[in-house]
Structure formats: C-alpha cells, structure tokens
Amino acid sequence: xxxxxxxxxxxxxxxxxxxxxxxxxxxxxxxxxxxxxxxxxxxxxxxxxxxxxxxxxxxxxxxxxxxxxxxxxxxxxxxxxxxxxxxxxxxxxxxxxxxxxxxxxxxxxxxxxxxxxxxxxxxxxxxxxxxxxxxxxxxxxxxxxxxxxxxxxxxxxxxxxxxxxxxxxxxxxxxxxxxxx
Amino acid sequence: xxxxxxxxxxxxxxxxxxxxxxxxxxxxxxxxxxxxxxxxxxxxxxxxxxxxxxxxxxxxxxxxxxxxxxxxxxxxxxxxxxxxxxxxxxxxxxxxxxxxxxxxxxxxxxxxxxxxxxxxxxxxxxxxxxxxxxxxxxxxxxxxxxxxxxxxxxxxxxxxxxxxxxxxxxxxxxxxxxxxxxxxxxxxxxxxxxxxxxxxxxxxxxxxxxxxxxxxxxxxxxxxxxxxxxxxxxxxxxxxxxxxxxxxxxxxxxxxxxxxxxxxxx
Amino acid sequence: xxxxxxxxxxxxxxxxxxxxxxxxxxxxxxxxxxxxxxxxxxxxxxxxxxxxxxxxxxxxxxxxxxxxxxxxxxxxxxxxxxxxxxxxxxxxxxxxxxxxxxxxxxxxxxxxxxxxxxxxxxxxxxxxxxxxxxxxxxxxxxxxxxxxxxxxxxxxxxxxxxxxxxxxxxxxxxxxxxxxxxxxxxxxxxxxxxxxxxxxxxxxxxxxxxxxxxxxxxxxxxxxxxxxxxxxxxxxxxxxxxxxxxxxxxxxxxxxxxxxxxxxxxxxxxxxxxxxxxxxxxxxxxxxxxxxxxxxxxxxxxxxxxxxxxxxxxxxxxxxxxxxxxxxxxxxxxxxxxxxxxxxxxxxxxxxxxxxxxxxxx
Numbered sequence: 001x002x003x004x005x006x007x008x009x010x011x012x013x014x015x016x017x018x019x020x021x022x023x024x025x026x027x028x029x030x031x032x033x034x035x036x037x038x039x040x041x042x043x044x045x046x047x048x049x050x051x052x053x054x055x056x057x058x059x060x061x062x063x064x065x066x067x068x069x070x071x072x073x074x075x076x077x078x079x080x081x082x083x084x085x086x087x088x089x090x091x092x093x094x095x096x097x098x099x100x101x102x103x104x105x106x107x108x109x110x111x112x113x114x115x116x117x118x119x120x121x122x123x124x125x126x127x128x129x130x131x132x133x134x135x136x137x138x139x140x141x142x143x144x145x146x147x148x149x150x151x152x153x154x155x156x157x158x159x160x161x162x163x164x165x166x167x168x169x170x171x172x173x174x175x176x177x178x179x180x181x
Numbered sequence: 182x183x184x185x186x187x188x189x190x191x192x193x194x195x196x197x198x199x200x201x202x203x204x205x206x207x208x209x210x211x212x213x214x215x216x217x218x219x220x221x222x223x224x225x226x227x228x229x230x231x232x233x234x235x236x237x238x239x240x241x242x243x244x245x246x247x248x249x250x251x252x253x254x255x256x257x258x259x260x261x262x263x264x265x266x267x268x269x270x271x272x273x274x275x276x277x278x279x280x281x282x283x284x285x286x287x288x289x290x291x292x293x294x295x296x297x298x299x300x301x302x303x304x305x306x307x308x309x310x311x312x313x314x315x316x317x318x319x320x321x322x323x324x325x326x327x328x329x330x331x332x333x334x335x336x337x338x339x340x341x342x343x344x345x346x347x348x349x350x351x352x353x354x355x356x357x358x359x360x361x362x363x364x365x366x367x368x369x370x371x372x373x374x375x376x377x378x379x380x381x382x383x384x385x386x387x388x389x390x391x392x393x394x395x396x397x398x399x400x401x402x403x404x405x406x407x408x409x410x411x412x413x414x415x416x417x418x419x420x421x422x423x424x425x426x427x428x429x430x431x432x433x434x435x436x437x438x439x440x441x442x443x444x445x446x447x
Numbered sequence: 448x449x450x451x452x453x454x455x456x457x458x459x460x461x462x463x464x465x466x467x468x469x470x471x472x473x474x475x476x477x478x479x480x481x482x483x484x485x486x487x488x489x490x491x492x493x494x495x496x497x498x499x500x501x502x503x504x505x506x507x508x509x510x511x512x513x514x515x516x517x518x519x520x521x522x523x524x525x526x527x528x529x530x531x532x533x534x535x536x537x538x539x540x541x542x543x544x545x546x547x548x549x550x551x552x553x554x555x556x557x558x559x560x561x562x563x564x565x566x567x568x569x570x571x572x573x574x575x576x577x578x579x580x581x582x583x584x585x586x587x588x589x590x591x592x593x594x595x596x597x598x599x600x601x602x603x604x605x606x607x608x609x610x611x612x613x614x615x616x617x618x619x620x621x622x623x624x625x626x627x628x629x630x631x632x633x634x635x636x637x638x639x640x641x642x643x644x645x646x647x648x649x650x651x652x653x654x655x656x657x658x659x660x661x662x663x664x665x666x667x668x669x670x671x672x673x674x675x676x677x678x679x680x681x682x683x684x685x686x687x688x689x690x691x692x693x694x695x696x697x698x699x700x701x702x703x704x705x706x707x708x709x710x711x712x713x714x715x716x717x718x719x720x721x722x723x724x725x726x727x728x729x730x731x732x733x734x735x736x737x738x739x740x741x742x743x744x745x746x747x748x749x750x751x752x753x754x755x756x757x758x759x760x761x762x763x764x765x766x767x768x769x770x771x772x773x774x775x776x777x778x779x780x781x782x783x784x785x786x787x788x789x790x791x792x793x794x795x796x797x798x799x800x801x802x803x804x805x806x807x808x809x
Binding site: 266 | 470473501503504505509512513514515516518519521523537538545652654655656657661662663664665666667
C-alpha cells in the first residue's frame with residue numbers, strides 16, 4: 001500500500017498539522033511516511049500545502065506531481081491541484097468558499113462540510129479534523145487507534161485535553177462525507 | 182656559565198618573565214607592542230595562570246604575538262578575535278581568555294565582533310592597542326586616525342568630509358552593560374607602564390569574578406607609520422592622541438558611582 | 448534501537464547534535480534552516496549534556512566561534528543556508544588551513560544573491576570546488592533523507608576528527624523542511640577533558656602545561672618552503688580520503704542501460720522517475736553519491752563501461768555534471784538536467800529529459 005496525498009488550502013486552516021497527524025498515525029502503525037510542506041512567506045495568510053505519503057515500502061520521492069488523493073480547502077488550491085489527481089484517484093473538498101467545483105469525470109469526487117460542521121461543534125479549530133475524518137472514511141489507511149496515538153505525538157502535552165474533541169471531529173467527518181456524482 | 186658568575190641572585194633587580202619566549206621580536210624600535218607583551222607575560226606569571234591562559238592574536242603587527250608569549254594561542258582571522266574568545270571561554274569557562282587586537286582589527290573590520298562580545302558580557306579580557314594607524318600594511322588610515330593626521334591613504338591629512346571621524350571604541354564599549362571594566366592606558370613612561378600593568382592584571386582577575394568583559398585600551402605610538410622617531414612619537418602621542426583619547430578608567434563596575442563615567446561620554 | 452520520531456530534517460540536526468556529544472553550536476538565523484538553532488534553544492542542552500548553544504551576531508562570527516571551539520579540541524558545529532555559508536567562507540578556509548575538525552551544515556536555497564528560500568543544489572561548486580581561497584577540500588556528506596540528517600551528524604564529526612578537516616553536511620531546503628520517520632541515535636556523553644587530551648592533546652589549545660610546548664592554532668606560514676610542505680601534508684589527507692572514505696549507493700543499476708546520477712533530494716525524485724521509466728520499459732538505475740568529496744569517481748567510471756548514457760540530475764544549472772563527465776572521461780554521453788531558482792523537478796520531467804537528452808540523443 002502506498003497513498004500519495006496533497007493537502008492544500010489557506011495558511012491557518014490547519015493544513016500542515018492535518019498532514020502531520022496523518023503522517024504520525026502512519027508511523028504509529030510502523031509504516032513509512034513523508035511530509036513535505038510548502039514553506040516560507042506563502043504560509044502566512046497565503047496558500048499552504050503539504051504532500052503526505054504513507055506507504056508499506058521505502059518512499060522514493062517525497063515530492064510529487066501526481067497524487068492518489070487531493071484534499072482541497074480553497075478555490076486556489078482546487079484550481080492548482082485538480083489536474084494533478086491520478087486518473088481513478090480521489091478529490092475531497094470542503095465546498096465552503098468554492099465557487100467553481102471540480103469537474104473531472106475520471107476521478108472520484110467527495111465533499112465534506114468541514115467549515116459548517118466545525119461551526120456546529122462550536123470550535124472552528126476542529127475544521128481540519130473533520131476533513132481528515134472525511135478522508136479516513138474514504139481511505140481508511142490508518143486505524144483509529146493509531147490516529148489517536150498520532151494525535152498524542154503531534155500535539156504538545158498542554159493540548160492533550162483536546163484529543164477527545166479532535167477524535168469526535170474525525171468521527172463527525174466520517175459521518176458527513178459524501179460522494180459528489 | 183659566565184652569566185651565572187656575573188649575575189648573582191642577590192644582584193638581580195629585574196628579570197625577563199618566564200612567560201616571554203626567547204624569540205627576537207619583529208617590532209620596530211620604540212613600538213609599544215613589546216612593552217605590552219611584557220606586561221601581559223608578567224601578569225600571567227604573577228597570577229600563576231600560564232597553563233590556563235589562551236591568547237587570541239589578531240591580524241596586524243601583533244599577528245605573531247604567539248611567538249613571544251609562551252602560552253597556547255589561536256590566531257584569528259582579521260577582526261574575529263572576540264568571536265574566538267567568546268567560544269573558547271564558553272567552552273572552557275575555567276580558562277583565562279584574552280584577545281590582543283590593534284585598531285584596524287578591533288575598530289574597523291572587527292567592529293561587530295567586539296561590540297557584540299562586549300554586549301554579551303563575555304568574561305574575557307580585551308587588550309586594544311590603539312596607535313591610530315595600520316602598521317603592518319604600511320601606515321594606512323585606521324578608524325582611530327586623528328583628524329588631520331597624515332597616513333598612506335590620507336596623504337593630505339584625515340579629512341572628515343572624506344573619511345569621517347575618528348572612532349572612540351573605548352568610550353563606545355564603556356556604554357555597554359556587558360563591560361565591567363573599561364580603561365585607557367599608555368606605556369610611554371615608567372609610571373604609565375606600572376599603571377598599565379595594574380590595569381591588565383585587574384582585567385585578568387575580573388575573569389574570576391565573572392562580571393563581564395574587561396577592556397584595556399593602550400594608546401600607543403607607531404614610529405614607522407607616523408614617521409616620527411620614538412621619543413618625539415611619545416611626545417606627539419601626549420600632545421595629540423591624549424587630547425582625543427583621554428587617559429584613565431572609563432568604567433569600573435566595582436566602584437560605586439556610575440555617573441563618574443559620564444564625563445567620558447561626550 | 449533508538450526512539451522513532453516524525454521530525455523535520457532541521458530539527459533532527461539539532462537532536463543528533465545533542466545526542467552525539469556535541470560541545471557547542473554557534474549559529475545565526477536564516478531560512479530555511481532556522482529550526483536547527485530554535486530546536487536547540489528550546490531543548491536547552493546546556494542544562495543536560497552541557498552543550499553550549501549561542502546565537503552569534505553574524506555568520507562571520509559564528510564560523511569563527513566554531514574555529515575557536517575546534518581549536519580547543521571540542522566537537523563544535525554551525526549550520527546555515529547558502530547566503531550565510533557564503534559569508535562563512537573566510538572562516539572555513541582558515542579552519543581547513545589550520546587543520547581543525549568541525550561540522551558545518553548547509554541547508555541550501557536557490558541563488559545567486561539573496562535568491563529564494565526554496566530548495567536548490569546550486570552550492571555544489573562552492574562546497575566541493577573551493578568556496579574560500581587556497582587549496583583545500585571539505586569532507587562533504589549529502590543526506591537524502593531525514594534519517595541521514597541524523598546519521599551524518601555523528602559520521603561528520605567522526606570523519607572530521609579522523610582527518611582534522613572540516614566536514615560539511617550539504618542538505619537542501621527540501622530535506623531540511625520535510626518530516627520523515629527517523630530513528631534518533633542513542634545519547635553519547637560529551638568527551639571528558641581526559642578524552643580530549645587523548646584525542647587532540649597534541650595540538651589543541653587547552654592551556655600550556657609545564658610538560659609540553661605551547662600549542663598555536665594558525666594557518667599562517669610566511670616561509671614558502673614550509674607552506675608548500677603544509678599544503679602537501681593537507682593534500683595527502685585528501686588522497687587518503689579518496690582511497691578510504693568514498694560512499695555511494697547504487698539503486699537498480701544491475702540491469703541498467705542508463706544511469707541517473709543524483710544526490711540529496713534530487714536522488715529521491717529520481718527513484719520515482721525510475722519507477723515511471725521502468726514502467727515504460729526503460730532500464731534506468733541511480734547512482735547516488737553520499738560523499739560529494741571524496742567523489743565516487745571510480746564507481747561512475749565502472750558503470751560507464753557497461754551503460755549507454757548518464758543523466759546528472761541536480762537542482763542547479765549543471766555543477767556536479769562536471770565530476771560525472773570527468774569520471775566517465777568521454778566514454779558515453781553525459782548530460783545534465785535540472786531546475787533552477789528553488790524549483791524542484793518533477794519525476795516526469797526527469798524521465799522526459801532522459802528520453803530526450805540521452806536516449807533520443809545522438
């Protein structure tokens with residue numbers, strides 16, 4: 001199993017931390033992982049993206065131009081990465097702020113109402129975990145117990161009290177994700 | 182041995198410090214470097230710290246200081262001696278670490294290093310030889326060259342419009358909270374030599390107290406660069422250099438009234 | 448087995464330093480490597496291992512602090528990125544000239560000038576062909592993974608002390624910024640004063656005791672005859688390194704008709720290119736130099752006897768390709784492919800370049 005993922009959105013949406021939690025979950029089940037971020041000034045307010053690879057084998061290139069899955073959180077990222085999903089691959093997006101939805105027919109397209117559900121949960125910061133939940137429903141590449149361990153490893157100790165809330169958000173994402181036909 | 186017959190112990194009134202090597206110094210006759218080397222050697226010997234002292238030599242006339250003082254030395258790139266001393270002292274805090282730098286080295290190319298070492302309050306000793314000129318390279322203008330002074334690169338005299346003002350490094354570092362002892366000395370008379378030695382000793386002893394950087398400027402002559410014979414050079418230094426580079430302690434954090442230093446910061 | 452962590456390459460450099468018994472780190476912030484010093488400052492190793500960490504006023508100062516620390520026989524290091532490393536060149540040649548061991552890390556970004564903060568491999572010439580003035584070489588290690596960022600800190604110090612010569616980890620913004628699974632090394636204590644005496648006691652400036660001559664660390668020797676002898680001695684070390692310290696990795700070279708030569712992050716991308724090319728029926732392999740000095744000249748020459756062509760893939764305008772060509776010595780076509788200015792080539796682009804420049808070429 002090798003899953004090559006791009007996560008892209010605005011800086012501040014939790015793009016990099018979502019990728020880190022996913023990658024750490026892979027480490028927890030003894031898989032090979034890589035996490036390659038865009039870095040620099042574009043992180044602050046501009047677009048941010050991270051390539052995450054989880055694999056049973058040694059990872060060749062951590063930097064890719066074709067992905068099994070694209071997790072898209074804003075219009076700019078959709079415009080940039082829709083064409084980079086491999087035929088037969090998955091594009092998961094949050095429709096909030098997307099004026100021109102994806103159009104490709106040779107890939108599977110899913111949406112997850114991350115922004116809306118996070119507002120309902122009363123904590124906007126759970127947004128990225130809801131989206132992660134959506135992804136894990138479609139592609140259960142890491143077990144939930146390892147996601148919990150991944151959260152424990154990625155979050156600083158002082159935020160560990162938030163782990164149950166994060167897990168709840170992931171479960172919510174799994175419930176609300178739906179395929180767009 | 183004939184020497185021993187002649188020089189009996191009871192007749193000895195003066196002896197070369199054991200910390201000075203037997204190498205013949207390359208300095209010009211009348212140069213202040215030799216005297217200052219001797220003073221440092223005597224202080225090291227008297228404090229019994231030859232095995233604990235690391236010297237950092239500069240680029241300039243005193244680049245070969247390591248040939249004359251029998252201690253361990255690091256030869257720094259031009260201006261970087263305070264950076265070397267910083268690391269050496271931090272990695273070996275029980276050693277006595279000093280830099281020996283001229284005005285081109287300390288005040289020009291190494292201005293950043295000396296300011297920041299002093300500002301961090303490194304527990305080191307800085308010996309700063311200020312003769313207002315580049316000696317080694319043949320008498321060019323230094324940052325400390327007085328206004329109107331002729332050098333190889335100011336053949337018509339230092340012109341403020343062209344070259345800016347002479348830099349008072351010692352006044353500058355005295356203002357930094359990291360320095361604990363800042364003084365300006367000279368070695369042109371027996372009395373000033375004795376005073377200068379006391380200052381150097383204090384500057385080394387401060388390293389035991391871990392109270393910050395000790396900075397000793399020795400206002401000096403450069404007969405070759407100034408093109409003045411030694412005795413006249415001493416007089417010229419008193420008449421001109423001392424007017425601008427005022428002699429005495431600028432800062433001694435162990436003394437009580439900090440306002441005392443203010444008169445030097447004009 | 449050490450601890451398994453998910454970490455950025457830059458963070459790993461800091462952890463590896465603390466764990467390998469490093470005595471001192473002297474640095475200055477610059478993107479994309481600032482996490483090295485940030486991690487050290489966060490971990491406060493001076494409270495645990497006794498390691499000194501200091502933010503210097505400039506790269507000029509930090510490299511000279513390294514010079515001094517190395518003069519004391521201590522395991523000291525600095526890290527920076529391209530513009531900062533340019534500033535350090537004076538200090539580096541003094542360190543090489545004074546024959547001092549130390550570890551340098553360059554997390555390369557695209558130039559020239561201030562350039563970009565994105566990854567590049569355009570400092571190969573500076574690192575392997577000079578940089579500062581005079582005849583000297585650095586021992587150059589090129590990590591291709593976060594794990595190697597860990598491993599090469601210890602290896603770099605080991606080689607630096609073995610040869611009394613500065614060692615450089617030539618990384619780039621991609622390896623520095625990305626996170627991978629890493630097994631951190633076990634903690635090794637710092638050397639005691641006695642151990643330093645044993646290892647470097649014949650030259651280090653630790654204080655002149657009555658039982659020995661003074662130790663002088665200098666690169667100055669005005670007598671040309673003596674200076675030539677020093678140069679010959681230094682060159683002899685480099686020849687020995689070329690005999691004993693060459694490290695490289697061959698991937699899928701056994702049946703290869705074509706070879707990518709690539710180091711660091713480019714070598715990772717080339718591995719993906721191999722997958723793509725082989726799916727198309729093109730038999731291509733990878734030779735990954737791990738030491739850039741000493742360079743795996745013989746290994747490349749040997750491959751040149753049985754393959755049809757080589758493509759040097761670098762994020763530069765073509766620097767390492769010179770060394771590939773020297774090794775191949777005209778036997779087969781050698782071409783360069785690279786992207787510039789912080790752009791990372793894609794695996795597809797590399798396959799395309801192989802097809803056009805080597806396979807389709809004359």
